[in-house]
Amino acid sequence: MMIDARNVRKTFGTFAALNDVSLQIAEGEMVALLGPSGSGKTTLLRILGGLEFPDSGSVLFDGGDATKVAARDRCVGFVFQHYALFRHMTVFDNVSFGLRVRSRAERPSKQEIARRVHHLLSMVQLDDLATRYPSQLSGGQRQRVALARALAIQPRVLLLDEPFGALDAQVRKELRRWLRRLHDELKITGVFVTHDQEEALDVADRVVVMNQGRIEQIGSPTEIYDRPATPFVYQFLGNVNALPCQIRNGRAEIGSLVLPAPAYAGVSSAAGMAFVRPHDLQLSRPGEGEGALAVVHHVTVLGPTVRVELMMGEQIVEAETTRQRFSELGLASGQQVQLWPREARFFLRDGWEGTSFQSREELARSSAML
Amino acid sequence: MLATKSSVIPGFGPTLGYTLFYLGLIVLIPLAALFFRAAGMGWEQFVQAAFAPRVLAAYRLSFGGAFIAAAINVVAGLLVAWVLVRYEFPGRKLFDAMVDLPFALPTAVAGIALTAIYAPNGVIGQLLRPLGIKVAFTPIGVVIAMVFIGMPFVVRTVQPVLQDLELEHEEVAASLGANRLQVFCLVILPNLLPALVTGFALAFARALGEYGSVIFIAGNMPGISEIAPLLIVTKLEQYDYAGATAIAVVMLVAAFLMLLVINTLQKWRQSRFTAN
Numbered sequence: 001m002m003i004d005a006r007n008v009r010k011t012f013g014t015f016a017a018l019n020d021v022s023l024q025i026a027e028g029e030m031v032a033l034l035g036p037s038g039s040g041k042t043t044l045l046r047i048l049g050g051l052e053f054p055d056s057g058s059v060l061f062d063g064g065d066a067t068k069v070a071a072r073d074r075c076v077g078f079v080f081q082h083y084a085l086f087r088h089m090t091v092f093d094n095v096s097f098g099l100r101v102r103s104r105a106e107r108p109s110k111q112e113i114a115r116r117v118h119h120l121l122s123m124v125q126l127d128d129l130a131t132r133y134p135s136q137l138s139g140g141q142r143q144r145v146a147l148a149r150a151l152a153i154q155p156r157v158l159l160l161d162e163p164f165g166a167l168d169a170q171v172r173k174e175l176r177r178w179l180r181r182l183h184d185e186l187k188i189t190g191v192f193v194t195h196d197q198e199e200a201l202d203v204a205d206r207v208v209v210m211n212q213g214r215i216e217q218i219g220s221p222t223e224i225y226d227r228p229a230t231p232f233v234y235q236f237l238g239n240v241n242a243l244p245c246q247i248r249n250g251r252a253e254i255g256s257l258v259l260p261a262p263a264y265a266g267v268s269s270a271a272g273m274a275f276v277r278p279h280d281l282q283l284s285r286p287g288e289g290e291g292a293l294a295v296v297h298h299v300t301v302l303g304p305t306v307r308v309e310l311m312m313g314e315q316i317v318e319a320e321t322t323r324q325r326f327s328e329l330g331l332a333s334g335q336q337v338q339l340w341p342r343e344a345r346f347f348l349r350d351g352w353e354g355t356s357f358q359s360r361e362e363l364a365r366s367s368a369m370l
Numbered sequence: 371m372l373a374t375k376s377s378v379i380p381g382f383g384p385t386l387g388y389t390l391f392y393l394g395l396i397v398l399i400p401l402a403a404l405f406f407r408a409a410g411m412g413w414e415q416f417v418q419a420a421f422a423p424r425v426l427a428a429y430r431l432s433f434g435g436a437f438i439a440a441a442i443n444v445v446a447g448l449l450v451a452w453v454l455v456r457y458e459f460p461g462r463k464l465f466d467a468m469v470d471l472p473f474a475l476p477t478a479v480a481g482i483a484l485t486a487i488y489a490p491n492g493v494i495g496q497l498l499r500p501l502g503i504k505v506a507f508t509p510i511g512v513v514i515a516m517v518f519i520g521m522p523f524v525v526r527t528v529q530p531v532l533q534d535l536e537l538e539h540e541e542v543a544a545s546l547g548a549n550r551l552q553v554f555c556l557v558i559l560p561n562l563l564p565a566l567v568t569g570f571a572l573a574f575a576r577a578l579g580e581y582g583s584v585i586f587i588a589g590n591m592p593g594i595s596e597i598a599p600l601l602i603v604t605k606l607e608q609y610d611y612a613g614a615t616a617i618a619v620v621m622l623v624a625a626f627l628m629l630l631v632i633n634t635l636q637k638w639r640q641s642r643f644t645a646n
Contacts (some may be wrong), residue, residue: 051541071544078545084538088560098546101556146542153546 001062001156001189002027003048008057010043016055017043019213024080025206030190032204036236040213041193042161048191049159050074061156062113077150081162083142085134089146092117092130098153120148123182147179151186158177160192164199176203197237201225209233229346234275241281241317243274246348252346255313257292257339271349280343281319283308283329291340297332299326306331312339312353401622407615416426419616424592428617431509432598433624436577439516440524443573444566449523454525455532467527472518477582484515485587507589512597515583520573527569531562564636571632578625595640 003025010018018040025031033041046052048059058067066074086094090219093100094098095117099108108116121127124144134142141161163179166170173342180203183190194200200207201221209216209224209232217229228234235242245254250265252258254274264270286293294310294317301307306326310317322328329337380421408416419425454466458485465635472480488505496504505511535558543553581599588595 050546051545071541072547072549074545075547076545078542080538080542082536082538082543084536086539086543086557086560097543097548097556101543101546101548101552149542149546 004060008054028187033193034200035210036045039210068116077155079159079160083146124148139155158190245274247272276344277340278318278320282340284338292339296335408619411612418611427593428598439577440574443524451528481583481586511587516577523572524569528565531565
């Protein structure tokens with residue numbers, strides 16, 4: 001199903017949970033709503049599911065207005081973080097609930113219900129647990145029951161609120177892969193909320209990054225990671241060094257480091273912020289090639305990669321390098337190295353105060369890649 | 371033994387000892403004395419005292435009235451608890467506090483007040499009289515007094531459970547297509563059932579033992595509106611201690627059995643879906 005949310009606003013008391021959010025979701029797409037807590041992602045999901053109603057704006061399902069349609073008439077499968085299984089019902093009764101509550105005219109026969117439930121349960125690999133109660137299941141099993149229950153009504157869209165948030169890392173990874181496969185098989189439109197960037201990048205076709213009730217960026221996982229549109233997205237996705245810099249006529253000065261910033265050719269002098277991913281920092285021996293000098297502060301070996309904490313003047317900089325490069329350089333605490341960012345991105349600071357960033361449209365236009 | 375020496379919660383010995391001592395002193399010894407007293411009379415004498423037609427009618431009224439009153443309280447109490455928990459309205463705290471009044475009020479006061487309004491010339495009695503309904507001095511009056519004193523038990527047992535119910539369950543049921551009635555009957559009610567049963571048992575037990583408020587409104591006509599506790603008092607006043615204990619023993623055993631059945635049912639139902 002196609003979903004179209006237009007200019008949705010929602011406030012709780014004085015707190016603006018959603019501030020003019022618009023989002024289109026295509027048929028069969030799997031979309032992640034990614035953001036920190038309080039960013040409005042769950043509120044948006046609940047509005048799509050009819051569990052919450054927007055103060056203004058509208059929600060369209062396949063072009064038809066669904067803003068005021070109650071949850072029970074939306075035909076939406078909703079999965080909660082804490083499963084929300086009915087404790088007093090067996091797994092079978094939980095999954096068949098959505099079919100059993102239908103009016104007599106629409107309700108499938110008992111045999112048909114049993115057939116469908118067992119099909120779903122075998123799909124989630126829980127067929128032999130049909131007579132168990134939720135308290136007798138593990139977390140991962142419970143969440144699979146919740147999913148089967150949501151799928152039983154053959155929903156037009158599947159909405160998942162932090163579906164794997166309460167599970168441990170191993171199970172989470174397994175369920176993630178499993179959800180992705182399920183989605184590929186059923187071709188159902190899906191929206192899930194997460195604060196885990198890895199989960200979003202792993203499962204979703206498209207990621208919507210949200211912050212403070214607004215959408216910061218919408219894009220494919222690669223786009224979001226490689227070309228963050230705003231400083232927020234930069235910092236929220238993956239590690240990044242945020243280095244204060246001065247922008248002068250198309251060049252950015254970070255301490256003694258001077259980098260070209262052609263997009264800011266018209267700016268005579270302004271304070272800015274440079275964003276550099278740790279793995280984009282190239283390390284070399286002092287005197288070899290270009291770059292600024294820094295002192296190794298701390299070294300952590302993480303399997304195949306090595307994380308190096310450096311002091312560049314007063315600034316702490318994090319770099320990531322391979323094990324091989326690490327031994328070539330013979331890095332150790334207190335040693336001097338030369339730093340060169342292979343790739344960096346600059347955002348201007350706003351006005352004189354230098355505390356807030358420019359509006360994101362402007363930033364997107366004026367930011368530049370090296 | 372249940373508690374091993376390395377239990378996380380210490381003090382099994384002293385606490386169990388204290389519990390047994392306390393229960394013995396406060397509950398078991400007086401009750402045992404009751405049985406001794408009753409055992410002092412012969413079997414025939416006992417049957418005669420405990421199962422005379424007038425006494426049987428009193429049992430019927432006491433147990434039947436308490437049962438009906440508890441049933442009414444389950445419905446009404448659930449409704450009150452629901453409103454107090456689910457809705458915000460001015461004066462909610464005040465209403466919440468009022469629920470406890472039947473607990474605090476001397477029962478005689480409640481009896482006099484109820485009699486005053488339900489008597490044929492009372493505020494409500496006046497309105498009911500043209501309809502041919504007599505409340506005061508009939509079994510209906512007895513039930514009303516029992517409803518009055520039992521209500522807080524249901525409200526106070528259901529309220530916390532209702533408070534802790536997760537809204538997610540109702541939301542998920544709604545998104546699966548259930549209408550409000552289905553959400554209530556299939557999702558909310560099963561979760562409230564244990565609390566409702568407990569509330570019922572408490573209200574029932576309280577109504578069974580109620581004396582003060584009932585005797586004012588009952589009229590105490592032998593065989594019609596006379597409750598068993600009143601019969602006991604009557605016998606005591608006639609210095610028929612053996613007769614009084616005989617009735618007391620029957621009531622005690624019957625009440626104990628009923629509460630035992632209710633609690634066992636509860637446990638059994640609970641164990642079905644919380645066993646791990």
